[in-house]
Amino acid sequence: MKYVPDATGDRHFADDLTVDREDVDGLLSELDEYAVEQALQIAEEADDAEITVLTVGPEDAKDALRKALSMGADKGIHVEDDDLHGTDAIGTSLVLAKAIEKAGYDLVITGMASTDGSMGILPALLAERLGVPQVTLLSEVSVEDGTVKGRRDGDAASEQLQASLPAVVSVTDLSGEARYPSFKGIMAAKKKPVQSWDLSDLDLEADEVGLEGAWTKVESAAERPARTAGTIVNDEGEGAKQLAEFLAGQKFI
Template structure:
């Protein structure tokens, strides 16, 4: 039988259990969008001829994950799939504040489409300890935006997509989704896949302290064999979708100068009408 406290005595509070939120953020190493991007002879994006970087849209996902763990307790692990240079994407996220990284690198992955990529990501995530999985809403090179939901399907998890803001209270995740005409608030619990839009505000820049600290953070390298993925399920030859042909964008032509001699407005309207803009 439990002892009854005496009148006036102070009952000590039970220590609160701290919920540690473990987040995996999937990021992609992409060609610089400001560079002239081209296709190779097999109609895949030329990733060797231009500089690469962490996809800007994935920076928002990293930022939201960091905000979630900073508001409570947690850890952020960054996951990428790509060639050797893709390690730069992991490094940038670690400099921003992520705790650890995983780089899946295998020559057989080259040319994989969204379906194969989602398979590799899902198998890698299954090897990690996680509560939530964050994605950017799309990659800046492919732009399909379907990988988050494909991964969720493979993991058997709900997908909460296009989040403008993410907050976590216990095991409840709340997102704000901003549309053109309305704002939605969506709640879910348990393990989830969350995709984050570019409406969340600017992602942080790595500080000097963060850059130096990133050098000591652990980064694991995995192959397809480590994930139990058959090379016959990935790669360009096994893709469900492929680019058949491409045509370079024509160079810009010089614009037409309209001299205003009192009738500039009329000339402008005539020009717009001729181009069927009005």
Template sequence: MSLRIVVCVKYVPDATGDRHFAEDRTTDREAVDGLLSELDEYAVEQALQIKEANGGEAEITVLTMGGDDAKDALRKALSMGADKAVHVNDEALHGTDVLGTSLVLAKAVEHVGYDLVVCGMASTDGTMGVLPAILAERLGTPQVTLLSEVAVADGKVTGRRDGDAASEQLEASLPAVVSVTDQSGEARYPSFKGIMAAKKKPVEALELSDLGVDASAVGLEGSWTAVDGVTERPARTAGTIVKDEGEGGKQLAEYLAGQKFI
């Protein structure tokens, strides 16, 4: 039986765009272009490398939760080489926090069937970085997180986690959840052949009712966290200009000292 890999990905607002909050204090995703989270590209890449290392004996499913535009993230992952996709799309999901998201993804992962779940280290919009751990708890599996190297063999997943002072070698029995960092290896670019092939790969659409998830457990009303208020970032002001007319060095030193840089 081939290895069943599920990669959780997210469609996020482009970080280079001008992002804002909507009236309900959620991210206004309609006002800015979106894309597959860069950190999730590393997860897709590692899943593809695991498949290649196992002689192609693996099936990779990319899973996302979001609105209609989230299909773009799935298509990008499919064009990189994933085999199929699952899209959980339901109006009741708007405003769901990480706890609700983990619930939905856990149900979807169980629906698909899995041996290994691969996640990025964090989403580039929420940047919480806790979803892999919560997902593992909901699935009742081991978690091996923040890996810069990962491999699967003999029913186990192994990997290296790099810290400030040392590196750890970690191991867990399958099924398991792992997350990989942006140091795990550059993600491949989709080839033209891969882009064309992605158009024919299956994308399964699911709603909350398909997963047995009560709408009251997700969305803004079901969230355990809330944004109390938001303010616009102050406009950038002109910096201090030091003209060197013989005292430039002294003026610069005084400015740095006044800012407590020195």
């Protein structure tokens, strides 16, 4: 699960062209809440399932972990290291894979994409690094007899997919509304364990991650132009014509 800047906030780039997280609040990525919900539903059908939520991010990312714990997850793992600053999706997949292998797992569930970068490639990268099957973009998921099954909905058809465990799956925002943390869950989350790991705990070097190890980077960025006042047309019988001319001039029609 990912700790992301609030999309409703005023976001900016820092001097090194990474997202400036100091000037905007962060939260648990909404698309990852669906992954937490599906993990909870799968665990409710199992006898001895344990849900561990994992995030890579700054100190404040613990707030996102706590929300997932208040929803019902059992424990959390927070990977935090100053050298992770500027890590891209490829580097993040490396860190997550190392952490998942260290923690142990049967099934990894992610959201379909993050609400900030929106790349949607992490589940596939993660499955490749772990060497396990990937079943992505599921709107329905279940686990039975060592097999994960799900439905992927496309524009023209739906597919029924399955893979043997261990595996990586990603779920869409159509998989089911995420539950709202109850007061009891919020209080219980304060007592649930959260482990903190850094790069040394994962046997990773600083040059494998961060801006130095990134395979992708932002070359340049510019502020979005300020919103200008619109054109007001007084309709005296020619309004439709002026509207058509405006749309044609903007190449909308």
